[in-house]
Amino acid sequence: LFPDITLTFKKLVLIDDEAFQNPFCIIVPNERMLDKASERWQKNYYYVLSKLIDIILTKSNLNIVMLIHAVGQSADALVGRKAIESVRKIYSGRIIYYVEEDPVRLKSIISKSTFLIGSRFHALASALSLNIPAIATSWLHKYEMLFQDYDVKEFSFKEPDDEIYERVESLLNEEYRNIIQNRLKIANSLINEKSKAMWNLILSMMKS
Template structure:
Protein backbone atom coordinates (compact mmCIF):
# COMPACT_ATOMS: atom_id res chain seq x y z
CA UNK A 1 0.00 0.00 0.00
CA UNK A 2 1.24 3.51 -0.75
CA UNK A 3 3.46 5.37 1.73
CA UNK A 4 1.63 8.70 1.33
CA UNK A 5 -1.20 9.44 3.73
CA UNK A 6 -4.43 7.81 2.55
CA UNK A 7 -7.59 9.91 2.67
CA UNK A 8 -10.56 7.76 3.67
CA UNK A 9 -14.11 9.05 3.78
CA UNK A 10 -16.40 7.19 6.19
CA UNK A 11 -20.01 7.81 5.22
CA UNK A 12 -22.99 7.50 7.54
CA UNK A 13 -21.27 8.50 10.80
CA UNK A 14 -23.59 10.93 12.58
CA UNK A 15 -22.33 10.87 16.21
CA UNK A 16 -25.98 10.78 17.22
CA UNK A 17 -25.43 7.52 19.10
CA UNK A 18 -22.58 5.37 20.37
CA UNK A 19 -23.13 2.73 17.70
CA UNK A 20 -21.92 5.11 14.99
CA UNK A 21 -18.90 5.95 17.12
CA UNK A 22 -18.10 2.26 17.59
CA UNK A 23 -18.13 1.75 13.83
CA UNK A 24 -15.80 4.73 13.38
CA UNK A 25 -13.48 3.35 16.07
CA UNK A 26 -13.46 -0.02 14.32
CA UNK A 27 -12.49 1.59 11.00
CA UNK A 28 -9.70 3.67 12.53
CA UNK A 29 -8.30 0.66 14.40
CA UNK A 30 -8.10 -1.46 11.25
CA UNK A 31 -5.99 1.13 9.43
CA UNK A 32 -3.78 1.62 12.49
CA UNK A 33 -3.25 -2.13 12.94
CA UNK A 34 -1.94 -2.35 9.40
CA UNK A 35 0.35 0.64 9.81
CA UNK A 36 -1.55 2.68 7.24
CA UNK A 37 -1.36 6.42 7.81
CA UNK A 38 -4.85 7.68 7.02
CA UNK A 39 -6.85 10.88 7.20
CA UNK A 40 -10.34 9.78 8.28
CA UNK A 41 -12.97 12.13 6.85
CA UNK A 42 -16.63 12.51 7.83
CA UNK A 43 -19.45 14.90 7.12
CA UNK A 44 -19.95 17.44 9.96
CA UNK A 45 -23.04 15.78 11.43
CA UNK A 46 -23.94 15.48 15.09
CA UNK A 47 -21.98 16.52 18.14
CA UNK A 48 -18.87 18.62 17.39
CA UNK A 49 -17.08 17.72 20.63
CA UNK A 50 -17.52 14.00 19.93
CA UNK A 51 -16.08 14.47 16.44
CA UNK A 52 -13.05 16.25 17.86
CA UNK A 53 -12.28 13.32 20.16
CA UNK A 54 -11.88 11.06 17.13
CA UNK A 55 -9.50 13.44 15.33
CA UNK A 56 -11.46 13.26 12.09
CA UNK A 57 -11.29 15.65 9.16
CA UNK A 58 -14.44 17.25 7.77
CA UNK A 59 -16.06 17.29 4.35
CA UNK A 60 -17.64 20.61 3.37
CA UNK A 61 -21.02 18.95 2.96
CA UNK A 62 -24.21 19.55 4.88
CA UNK A 63 -27.41 18.97 2.91
CA UNK A 64 -30.33 21.20 3.88
CA UNK A 65 -33.39 21.10 1.61
CA UNK A 66 -31.32 19.22 -0.99
CA UNK A 67 -28.69 22.01 -1.07
CA UNK A 68 -25.10 21.64 0.18
CA UNK A 69 -24.86 24.77 2.32
CA UNK A 70 -21.14 24.22 3.02
CA UNK A 71 -20.06 23.96 -0.63
CA UNK A 72 -18.37 27.42 -0.66
CA UNK A 73 -15.79 26.08 1.83
CA UNK A 74 -14.49 23.77 -0.91
CA UNK A 75 -13.43 26.82 -2.90
CA UNK A 76 -10.95 27.96 -0.25
CA UNK A 77 -7.22 27.54 -1.02
CA UNK A 78 -5.84 24.15 0.01
CA UNK A 79 -3.54 25.66 2.64
CA UNK A 80 -6.49 27.32 4.35
CA UNK A 81 -8.64 24.19 4.08
CA UNK A 82 -5.90 22.23 5.86
CA UNK A 83 -5.87 24.74 8.71
CA UNK A 84 -9.62 24.26 9.07
CA UNK A 85 -9.46 20.47 8.76
CA UNK A 86 -11.43 20.38 5.50
CA UNK A 87 -11.06 17.69 2.82
CA UNK A 88 -12.82 18.00 -0.55
CA UNK A 89 -14.32 15.27 -2.73
CA UNK A 90 -11.41 15.43 -5.18
CA UNK A 91 -8.98 14.52 -2.39
CA UNK A 92 -10.78 11.32 -1.30
CA UNK A 93 -8.88 8.07 -2.01
CA UNK A 94 -11.31 5.53 -0.52
CA UNK A 95 -14.99 5.60 0.49
CA UNK A 96 -16.27 3.34 3.26
CA UNK A 97 -20.01 3.44 3.98
CA UNK A 98 -20.73 2.69 7.64
CA UNK A 99 -24.37 3.77 7.70
CA UNK A 100 -25.47 0.87 9.89
CA UNK A 101 -29.08 0.95 8.68
CA UNK A 102 -30.08 3.74 6.31
CA UNK A 103 -31.06 2.08 3.03
CA UNK A 104 -34.58 0.72 2.58
CA UNK A 105 -38.26 1.50 2.99
CA UNK A 106 -37.83 2.73 6.59
CA UNK A 107 -35.80 5.75 5.46
CA UNK A 108 -36.39 8.76 3.18
CA UNK A 109 -35.06 7.84 -0.25
CA UNK A 110 -33.12 11.10 -0.45
CA UNK A 111 -30.78 9.73 2.25
CA UNK A 112 -29.57 7.03 -0.14
CA UNK A 113 -29.32 9.47 -3.05
CA UNK A 114 -27.45 12.19 -1.18
CA UNK A 115 -25.13 9.89 0.75
CA UNK A 116 -23.95 7.48 -1.93
CA UNK A 117 -26.20 6.83 -4.94
CA UNK A 118 -25.68 10.29 -6.44
CA UNK A 119 -21.87 10.59 -6.01
CA UNK A 120 -20.95 6.94 -6.63
CA UNK A 121 -20.73 7.13 -10.42
CA UNK A 122 -18.34 10.08 -10.29
CA UNK A 123 -16.28 8.32 -7.60
CA UNK A 124 -15.88 5.29 -9.86
CA UNK A 125 -14.85 7.51 -12.79
CA UNK A 126 -12.03 8.74 -10.58
CA UNK A 127 -11.08 5.18 -9.65
CA UNK A 128 -12.06 5.57 -5.98
CA UNK A 129 -12.89 2.23 -4.29
CA UNK A 130 -16.37 2.28 -2.72
CA UNK A 131 -17.07 -0.28 0.00
CA UNK A 132 -20.36 -0.66 1.86
CA UNK A 133 -19.37 -2.05 5.24
CA UNK A 134 -21.64 -4.56 7.04
CA UNK A 135 -25.07 -3.08 7.65
CA UNK A 136 -28.76 -3.91 7.64
CA UNK A 137 -30.43 -3.37 4.27
CA UNK A 138 -34.00 -3.18 3.01
CA UNK A 139 -36.69 -4.02 2.50
CA UNK A 140 -36.99 -2.31 -0.89
CA UNK A 141 -40.67 -2.71 -1.72
CA UNK A 142 -41.03 0.89 -2.93
CA UNK A 143 -39.50 2.12 -6.18
CA UNK A 144 -38.29 5.26 -4.40
CA UNK A 145 -36.08 3.25 -2.03
CA UNK A 146 -35.11 0.53 -4.53
CA UNK A 147 -33.86 2.82 -7.30
CA UNK A 148 -30.97 4.51 -5.43
CA UNK A 149 -29.79 1.30 -3.82
CA UNK A 150 -29.88 -0.53 -7.15
CA UNK A 151 -27.47 2.12 -8.40
CA UNK A 152 -25.22 1.56 -5.36
CA UNK A 153 -25.26 -2.18 -6.01
CA UNK A 154 -24.22 -1.57 -9.61
CA UNK A 155 -21.17 0.57 -8.90
CA UNK A 156 -19.85 -0.37 -5.42
CA UNK A 157 -16.74 -2.56 -5.27
CA UNK A 158 -17.85 -4.47 -2.18
CA UNK A 159 -21.15 -4.57 -0.30
CA UNK A 160 -21.56 -6.48 2.95
CA UNK A 161 -25.05 -7.31 4.23
CA UNK A 162 -25.15 -7.79 7.98
CA UNK A 163 -27.71 -10.60 8.05
CA UNK A 164 -29.35 -13.17 5.78
CA UNK A 165 -32.56 -11.16 5.37
CA UNK A 166 -30.63 -8.05 4.32
CA UNK A 167 -28.60 -10.15 1.89
CA UNK A 168 -31.81 -11.50 0.37
CA UNK A 169 -33.27 -8.00 -0.01
CA UNK A 170 -30.10 -6.80 -1.76
CA UNK A 171 -29.81 -9.83 -4.04
CA UNK A 172 -33.34 -9.28 -5.28
CA UNK A 173 -32.26 -5.87 -6.62
CA UNK A 174 -28.74 -6.59 -7.82
CA UNK A 175 -27.64 -7.14 -11.39
CA UNK A 176 -24.26 -8.34 -10.10
CA UNK A 177 -23.19 -11.34 -8.03
CA UNK A 178 -19.50 -10.59 -7.60
CA UNK A 179 -19.64 -7.72 -5.10
CA UNK A 180 -22.30 -8.74 -2.56
CA UNK A 181 -21.33 -10.68 0.58
CA UNK A 182 -22.47 -11.53 4.09
CA UNK A 183 -20.65 -10.34 7.19
CA UNK A 184 -22.01 -9.67 10.68
CA UNK A 185 -21.58 -6.42 12.56
CA UNK A 186 -17.91 -5.49 12.88
CA UNK A 187 -17.96 -3.53 16.15
CA UNK A 188 -17.44 -6.82 17.98
CA UNK A 189 -13.71 -6.27 17.29
CA UNK A 190 -13.58 -3.02 19.27
CA UNK A 191 -12.15 -3.50 22.77
CA UNK A 192 -13.85 -1.68 25.67
CA UNK A 193 -12.08 1.04 27.62
CA UNK A 194 -12.39 1.03 31.41
CA UNK A 195 -13.45 4.01 33.50
CA UNK A 196 -11.66 3.84 36.89
CA UNK A 197 -13.68 6.70 38.38
CA UNK A 198 -17.08 5.29 37.35
CA UNK A 199 -18.02 1.84 38.59
CA UNK A 200 -21.51 0.40 37.99
CA UNK A 201 -23.12 -1.73 40.71
CA UNK A 202 -21.90 -5.33 40.81
CA UNK A 203 -23.98 -8.22 39.43
CA UNK A 204 -26.60 -5.73 38.24
CA UNK A 205 -28.85 -5.39 35.21
CA UNK A 206 -27.97 -2.71 32.65
CA UNK A 207 -30.90 -1.05 30.85
CA UNK A 208 -30.54 0.80 27.54
CA UNK A 209 -33.33 2.81 25.93
CA UNK A 210 -33.98 3.60 22.27
CA UNK A 211 -36.14 6.50 21.12
CA UNK A 212 -37.08 4.57 17.95
CA UNK A 213 -39.14 2.24 20.13
CA UNK A 214 -41.29 5.27 20.99
CA UNK A 215 -42.05 6.49 17.47
CA UNK A 216 -45.81 6.75 18.11
CA UNK A 217 -47.76 7.47 21.28
CA UNK A 218 -49.16 3.92 21.36
CA UNK A 219 -45.76 2.29 20.84
CA UNK A 220 -44.14 4.62 23.35
CA UNK A 221 -46.51 3.66 26.14
CA UNK A 222 -46.14 -0.07 25.43
CA UNK A 223 -42.35 0.29 25.40
CA UNK A 224 -42.25 2.30 28.62
CA UNK A 225 -44.53 -0.22 30.35
CA UNK A 226 -42.25 -3.07 29.18
CA UNK A 227 -39.10 -1.39 30.46
CA UNK A 228 -40.67 -0.33 33.76
CA UNK A 229 -41.87 -3.89 34.39
CA UNK A 230 -38.39 -5.29 33.79
CA UNK A 231 -36.73 -2.74 36.07
CA UNK A 232 -39.26 -3.63 38.76
CA UNK A 233 -38.61 -7.35 38.20
CA UNK A 234 -34.88 -6.71 38.61
CA UNK A 235 -35.32 -4.86 41.89
CA UNK A 236 -37.74 -7.49 43.25
CA UNK A 237 -35.11 -10.15 42.56
CA UNK A 238 -32.68 -8.38 44.88
CA UNK A 239 -30.41 -7.16 42.08
CA UNK A 240 -29.58 -3.56 41.32
CA UNK A 241 -30.31 -1.80 38.04
CA UNK A 242 -28.59 0.97 36.14
CA UNK A 243 -29.17 2.72 32.82
CA UNK A 244 -26.53 3.54 30.23
CA UNK A 245 -27.22 6.21 27.62
CA UNK A 246 -26.21 4.73 24.25
CA UNK A 247 -27.93 7.44 22.22
CA UNK A 248 -28.64 11.12 22.61
CA UNK A 249 -30.87 13.34 24.70
CA UNK A 250 -34.07 11.56 23.61
CA UNK A 251 -32.77 8.23 24.92
CA UNK A 252 -31.74 9.90 28.18
CA UNK A 253 -35.21 11.44 28.56
CA UNK A 254 -36.82 8.01 28.17
CA UNK A 255 -34.49 6.57 30.80
CA UNK A 256 -35.26 9.40 33.23
CA UNK A 257 -38.99 8.86 32.73
CA UNK A 258 -38.65 5.14 33.49
CA UNK A 259 -36.52 5.80 36.58
CA UNK A 260 -39.07 8.33 37.87
CA UNK A 261 -41.90 5.85 37.28
CA UNK A 262 -40.09 3.11 39.18
CA UNK A 263 -39.49 5.43 42.12
CA UNK A 264 -36.27 3.72 43.21
CA UNK A 265 -32.62 4.86 43.24
CA UNK A 266 -31.50 3.77 39.77
CA UNK A 267 -28.49 5.50 38.18
CA UNK A 268 -28.28 6.81 34.62
CA UNK A 269 -24.65 6.57 33.47
CA UNK A 270 -23.10 8.28 30.47
CA UNK A 271 -19.51 7.74 29.34
CA UNK A 272 -17.32 10.12 27.36
CA UNK A 273 -16.91 7.82 24.38
CA UNK A 274 -18.20 4.65 22.76
CA UNK A 275 -15.46 2.36 24.07
CA UNK A 276 -16.20 3.44 27.63
CA UNK A 277 -19.90 2.92 26.99
CA UNK A 278 -19.11 -0.61 25.84
CA UNK A 279 -17.18 -1.17 29.08
CA UNK A 280 -20.16 -0.03 31.18
CA UNK A 281 -22.32 -2.55 29.33
CA UNK A 282 -19.77 -5.30 29.92
CA UNK A 283 -19.93 -4.85 33.70
CA UNK A 284 -23.54 -6.06 33.87
CA UNK A 285 -24.84 -9.53 34.64
CA UNK A 286 -27.64 -9.06 32.09
CA UNK A 287 -28.40 -6.29 29.59
CA UNK A 288 -31.96 -5.26 28.78
CA UNK A 289 -31.99 -3.16 25.66
CA UNK A 290 -33.19 -2.15 22.25
CA UNK A 291 -30.16 -0.33 20.82
CA UNK A 292 -28.57 -2.57 18.20
CA UNK A 293 -24.92 -1.87 18.95
CA UNK A 294 -25.56 -1.96 22.68
CA UNK A 295 -26.87 -5.51 22.25
CA UNK A 296 -23.80 -6.34 20.13
CA UNK A 297 -21.57 -4.91 22.86
CA UNK A 298 -23.25 -7.13 25.43
CA UNK A 299 -23.29 -10.37 23.45
CA UNK A 300 -19.72 -9.98 22.20
CA UNK A 301 -18.61 -9.66 25.85
CA UNK A 302 -20.53 -12.80 26.88
CA UNK A 303 -23.29 -10.85 28.62
CA UNK A 304 -26.77 -12.39 28.15
CA UNK A 305 -29.51 -10.04 27.01
CA UNK A 306 -33.25 -9.53 27.12
CA UNK A 307 -34.08 -7.49 24.04
CA UNK A 308 -36.96 -5.88 22.22
CA UNK A 309 -36.81 -4.42 18.74
CA UNK A 310 -38.29 -2.38 15.90
CA UNK A 311 -36.53 -4.06 12.92
CA UNK A 312 -35.54 -7.45 11.48
CA UNK A 313 -31.90 -6.69 12.31
CA UNK A 314 -32.38 -7.58 15.98
CA UNK A 315 -33.73 -11.05 15.28
CA UNK A 316 -30.81 -11.68 12.94
CA UNK A 317 -28.31 -10.48 15.53
CA UNK A 318 -29.70 -12.73 18.26
CA UNK A 319 -29.70 -15.65 15.84
CA UNK A 320 -25.98 -15.02 15.25
CA UNK A 321 -25.41 -15.50 18.98
CA UNK A 322 -27.87 -18.40 19.31
CA UNK A 323 -30.02 -16.27 21.60
CA UNK A 324 -33.29 -15.93 19.69
CA UNK A 325 -35.21 -16.92 22.82
CA UNK A 326 -34.16 -13.60 24.38
CA UNK A 327 -36.04 -11.34 21.93
CA UNK A 328 -39.52 -10.19 22.96
CA UNK A 329 -42.24 -7.91 21.68
CA UNK A 330 -43.38 -5.13 24.00
CA UNK A 331 -46.63 -6.97 24.69
CA UNK A 332 -44.68 -9.99 25.99
CA UNK A 333 -43.86 -8.48 29.37
CA UNK A 334 -44.50 -11.64 31.39
CA UNK A 335 -42.32 -13.80 29.14
CA UNK A 336 -39.52 -11.22 29.14
CA UNK A 337 -39.65 -10.91 32.93
CA UNK A 338 -39.55 -14.69 33.29
CA UNK A 339 -36.48 -14.89 31.05
CA UNK A 340 -34.77 -12.13 33.04
CA UNK A 341 -35.55 -13.79 36.37
CA UNK A 342 -34.16 -17.08 35.07
CA UNK A 343 -30.89 -15.42 34.04
CA UNK A 344 -30.62 -13.75 37.44
CA UNK A 345 -31.51 -16.75 39.60
CA UNK A 346 -30.22 -19.83 37.76
CA UNK A 347 -26.41 -19.77 37.94
CA UNK A 348 -26.03 -23.02 35.99
CA UNK A 349 -28.11 -21.61 33.13
CA UNK A 350 -26.15 -18.37 33.28
CA UNK A 351 -22.82 -20.18 32.97
CA UNK A 352 -24.10 -22.17 29.98
CA UNK A 353 -25.24 -18.95 28.34
CA UNK A 354 -21.83 -17.37 28.82
CA UNK A 355 -20.04 -20.41 27.42
CA UNK A 356 -22.31 -20.36 24.36
CA UNK A 357 -21.80 -16.64 23.86
CA UNK A 358 -18.03 -17.05 24.09
CA UNK A 359 -18.06 -19.51 21.19
CA UNK A 360 -20.43 -17.35 19.14
CA UNK A 361 -18.43 -14.19 19.82
CA UNK A 362 -15.25 -15.84 18.57
CA UNK A 363 -17.06 -16.89 15.38
CA UNK A 364 -18.40 -13.37 14.81
CA UNK A 365 -14.96 -11.85 15.34
CA UNK A 366 -13.41 -14.32 12.92
CA UNK A 367 -15.96 -13.39 10.23
CA UNK A 368 -15.30 -9.69 10.79
CA UNK A 369 -11.54 -10.19 10.54
CA UNK A 370 -12.06 -12.02 7.23
CA UNK A 371 -14.19 -9.13 5.96
CA UNK A 372 -11.46 -6.61 6.74
CA UNK A 373 -8.90 -8.83 5.06
CA UNK A 374 -11.06 -8.77 1.92
CA UNK A 375 -11.35 -4.98 2.12
CA UNK A 376 -7.62 -4.39 2.43
CA UNK A 377 -6.80 -6.92 -0.29
CA UNK A 378 -9.02 -4.86 -2.60
CA UNK A 379 -7.19 -1.67 -1.63
CA UNK A 380 -3.85 -3.41 -2.14
CA UNK A 381 -4.93 -4.62 -5.58
CA UNK A 382 -5.80 -1.06 -6.51
CA UNK A 383 -2.35 0.04 -5.30
CA UNK A 384 -3.62 2.45 -2.69
Protein backbone atom coordinates in the same frame (compact mmCIF):
# COMPACT_ATOMS: atom_id res chain seq x y z
CA LEU B 1 -21.88 -12.88 4.56
CA PHE B 2 -19.20 -11.32 6.75
CA PRO B 3 -19.89 -9.97 10.26
CA ASP B 4 -20.15 -6.34 11.30
CA ILE B 5 -16.59 -5.24 12.11
CA THR B 6 -17.80 -3.49 15.29
CA LEU B 7 -18.52 -6.92 16.80
CA THR B 8 -14.79 -7.66 16.88
CA PHE B 9 -13.76 -4.26 18.28
CA LYS B 10 -12.61 -5.15 21.80
CA LYS B 11 -10.90 -1.98 23.05
CA LEU B 12 -11.94 -1.30 26.65
CA VAL B 13 -10.92 1.28 29.25
CA LEU B 14 -10.83 1.21 33.04
CA ILE B 15 -14.21 1.95 34.62
CA ASP B 16 -13.79 2.80 38.29
CA ASP B 17 -16.78 5.10 38.86
CA GLU B 18 -18.46 4.56 42.22
CA ALA B 19 -21.75 3.86 40.41
CA PHE B 20 -20.34 0.61 39.04
CA GLN B 21 -18.68 -0.86 42.13
CA ASN B 22 -21.59 -3.14 43.08
CA PRO B 23 -23.08 -5.82 40.80
CA PHE B 24 -25.48 -4.30 38.30
CA CYS B 25 -27.47 -4.88 35.15
CA ILE B 26 -28.17 -2.26 32.49
CA ILE B 27 -31.26 -0.90 30.78
CA VAL B 28 -30.75 1.14 27.60
CA PRO B 29 -33.97 2.89 26.49
CA ASN B 30 -34.82 4.16 23.02
CA GLU B 31 -37.34 6.88 22.23
CA ARG B 32 -38.14 5.13 18.94
CA MET B 33 -39.96 2.41 20.84
CA LEU B 34 -42.68 5.04 21.27
CA ASP B 35 -43.15 5.93 17.60
CA LYS B 36 -41.44 3.35 15.36
CA ALA B 37 -42.12 0.09 17.17
CA SER B 38 -45.32 -1.93 16.91
CA GLU B 39 -48.54 -0.44 18.23
CA ARG B 40 -48.42 -2.82 21.20
CA TRP B 41 -44.89 -1.72 22.08
CA GLN B 42 -45.82 1.94 21.77
CA LYS B 43 -48.69 1.44 24.21
CA ASN B 44 -46.87 -0.83 26.65
CA TYR B 45 -43.18 0.19 26.56
CA TYR B 46 -43.19 2.04 29.88
CA TYR B 47 -45.29 -0.65 31.53
CA VAL B 48 -42.93 -3.42 30.41
CA LEU B 49 -39.83 -1.49 31.51
CA SER B 50 -41.33 -0.74 34.93
CA LYS B 51 -42.29 -4.39 35.42
CA LEU B 52 -38.82 -5.58 34.39
CA ILE B 53 -37.29 -3.09 36.83
CA ASP B 54 -39.56 -4.34 39.61
CA ILE B 55 -38.66 -7.99 38.94
CA ILE B 56 -34.93 -7.26 39.06
CA LEU B 57 -35.10 -5.16 42.22
CA THR B 58 -37.38 -7.52 44.15
CA LYS B 59 -35.85 -10.83 43.08
CA SER B 60 -32.13 -10.02 43.11
CA ASN B 61 -29.50 -7.86 44.78
CA LEU B 62 -28.46 -6.27 41.50
CA ASN B 63 -28.47 -2.54 41.04
CA ILE B 64 -29.91 -1.20 37.79
CA VAL B 65 -28.08 1.34 35.63
CA MET B 66 -30.40 3.29 33.33
CA LEU B 67 -27.75 3.97 30.70
CA ILE B 68 -28.33 6.77 28.21
CA HIS B 69 -26.07 6.76 25.15
CA ALA B 70 -28.04 8.70 22.51
CA VAL B 71 -27.86 12.42 23.32
CA GLY B 72 -28.17 15.62 21.31
CA GLN B 73 -31.65 15.74 19.78
CA SER B 74 -32.56 12.32 21.18
CA ALA B 75 -35.30 12.02 23.80
CA ASP B 76 -33.80 8.84 25.28
CA ALA B 77 -32.89 10.75 28.44
CA LEU B 78 -36.52 11.71 29.02
CA VAL B 79 -37.65 8.16 28.34
CA GLY B 80 -35.11 6.82 30.83
CA ARG B 81 -36.18 9.23 33.56
CA LYS B 82 -39.86 8.47 33.03
CA ALA B 83 -39.18 4.73 33.14
CA ILE B 84 -37.78 4.97 36.66
CA GLU B 85 -40.47 7.28 38.03
CA SER B 86 -42.54 4.33 39.19
CA VAL B 87 -39.71 2.72 41.18
CA ARG B 88 -40.76 2.26 44.79
CA LYS B 89 -38.89 4.53 47.20
CA ILE B 90 -37.54 1.55 49.10
CA TYR B 91 -35.53 0.65 45.99
CA SER B 92 -34.63 4.14 44.79
CA GLY B 93 -31.03 3.80 45.99
CA ARG B 94 -30.49 0.81 43.72
CA ILE B 95 -31.31 2.44 40.40
CA ILE B 96 -28.68 4.69 38.84
CA TYR B 97 -29.31 7.12 36.00
CA TYR B 98 -26.15 7.52 33.92
CA VAL B 99 -25.36 9.31 30.67
CA GLU B 100 -22.36 8.19 28.58
CA GLU B 101 -21.53 9.63 25.15
CA ASP B 102 -18.14 7.97 24.61
CA PRO B 103 -18.67 4.67 22.71
CA VAL B 104 -15.53 3.08 24.19
CA ARG B 105 -16.56 3.92 27.74
CA LEU B 106 -20.08 2.71 26.94
CA LYS B 107 -18.75 -0.66 25.84
CA SER B 108 -16.46 -0.79 28.87
CA ILE B 109 -19.38 -0.15 31.22
CA ILE B 110 -21.41 -2.85 29.49
CA SER B 111 -18.50 -5.29 29.91
CA LYS B 112 -18.85 -4.98 33.71
CA SER B 113 -22.60 -5.68 33.77
CA THR B 114 -24.36 -8.92 34.67
CA PHE B 115 -26.77 -8.60 31.73
CA LEU B 116 -28.38 -5.89 29.61
CA ILE B 117 -31.91 -5.04 28.52
CA GLY B 118 -31.82 -2.70 25.56
CA SER B 119 -33.63 -1.00 22.73
CA ARG B 120 -30.50 0.50 21.12
CA PHE B 121 -28.78 -1.72 18.56
CA HIS B 122 -25.24 -0.55 19.37
CA ALA B 123 -25.64 -1.35 23.07
CA LEU B 124 -27.07 -4.80 22.34
CA ALA B 125 -24.32 -5.60 19.82
CA SER B 126 -21.70 -4.46 22.34
CA ALA B 127 -23.14 -6.71 25.04
CA LEU B 128 -23.33 -9.83 22.89
CA SER B 129 -19.84 -9.27 21.46
CA LEU B 130 -18.54 -9.18 25.05
CA ASN B 131 -20.38 -12.38 26.06
CA ILE B 132 -22.84 -10.39 28.16
CA PRO B 133 -26.39 -11.84 28.00
CA ALA B 134 -28.92 -9.37 26.62
CA ILE B 135 -32.63 -8.93 26.03
CA ALA B 136 -33.76 -6.84 23.07
CA THR B 137 -36.93 -4.80 22.83
CA SER B 138 -37.03 -3.81 19.19
CA TRP B 139 -38.88 -3.04 16.00
CA LEU B 140 -36.29 -3.62 13.27
CA HIS B 141 -35.43 -6.94 11.65
CA LYS B 142 -31.72 -6.32 12.20
CA TYR B 143 -32.19 -6.86 15.95
CA GLU B 144 -33.66 -10.30 15.30
CA MET B 145 -30.85 -11.12 12.89
CA LEU B 146 -28.22 -10.08 15.43
CA PHE B 147 -29.69 -12.33 18.11
CA GLN B 148 -30.07 -15.17 15.62
CA ASP B 149 -26.38 -14.86 14.73
CA TYR B 150 -25.59 -15.27 18.43
CA ASP B 151 -27.94 -18.27 18.84
CA VAL B 152 -30.09 -16.39 21.38
CA LYS B 153 -33.06 -15.37 19.23
CA GLU B 154 -35.45 -16.21 22.09
CA PHE B 155 -34.13 -13.09 23.85
CA SER B 156 -35.28 -10.67 21.13
CA PHE B 157 -38.80 -9.28 21.40
CA LYS B 158 -40.33 -7.49 18.44
CA GLU B 159 -43.62 -7.54 20.35
CA PRO B 160 -44.22 -7.24 24.10
CA ASP B 161 -44.84 -10.72 25.43
CA ASP B 162 -45.08 -12.17 28.95
CA GLU B 163 -42.14 -14.38 28.03
CA ILE B 164 -39.86 -11.35 28.40
CA TYR B 165 -40.45 -11.46 32.17
CA GLU B 166 -39.51 -15.14 32.26
CA ARG B 167 -36.34 -14.35 30.34
CA VAL B 168 -35.21 -11.66 32.75
CA GLU B 169 -35.93 -13.94 35.72
CA SER B 170 -33.86 -16.67 34.10
CA LEU B 171 -30.93 -14.28 33.75
CA LEU B 172 -31.05 -13.64 37.49
CA ASN B 173 -29.92 -17.25 37.87
CA GLU B 174 -26.12 -17.51 37.65
CA GLU B 175 -26.12 -21.10 36.39
CA TYR B 176 -28.47 -20.22 33.54
CA ARG B 177 -26.46 -17.08 32.71
CA ASN B 178 -23.36 -19.22 32.37
CA ILE B 179 -25.16 -21.42 29.84
CA ILE B 180 -26.08 -18.36 27.76
CA GLN B 181 -22.57 -16.93 28.08
CA ASN B 182 -21.12 -20.18 26.74
CA ARG B 183 -23.42 -19.86 23.70
CA LEU B 184 -22.19 -16.31 23.17
CA LYS B 185 -18.55 -17.38 23.45
CA ILE B 186 -19.05 -20.00 20.74
CA ALA B 187 -20.80 -17.46 18.51
CA ASN B 188 -18.07 -14.88 19.04
CA SER B 189 -15.41 -17.43 18.17
CA LEU B 190 -17.16 -18.06 14.83
CA ILE B 191 -17.60 -14.33 14.23
CA ASN B 192 -13.89 -13.72 14.88
CA GLU B 193 -12.99 -16.45 12.38
CA LYS B 194 -15.26 -14.91 9.73
CA SER B 195 -13.80 -11.49 10.43
CA LYS B 196 -10.25 -12.78 9.94
CA ALA B 197 -11.31 -14.43 6.69
CA MET B 198 -12.82 -11.15 5.52
CA TRP B 199 -9.64 -9.17 6.21
CA ASN B 200 -7.51 -11.85 4.55
CA LEU B 201 -9.74 -11.62 1.48
CA ILE B 202 -9.48 -7.83 1.44
CA LEU B 203 -5.69 -7.95 1.74
CA SER B 204 -5.38 -10.54 -1.03
CA MET B 205 -7.58 -8.42 -3.32
CA MET B 206 -5.45 -5.35 -2.60
CA LYS B 207 -2.29 -7.25 -3.49
CA SER B 208 -3.66 -8.70 -6.72
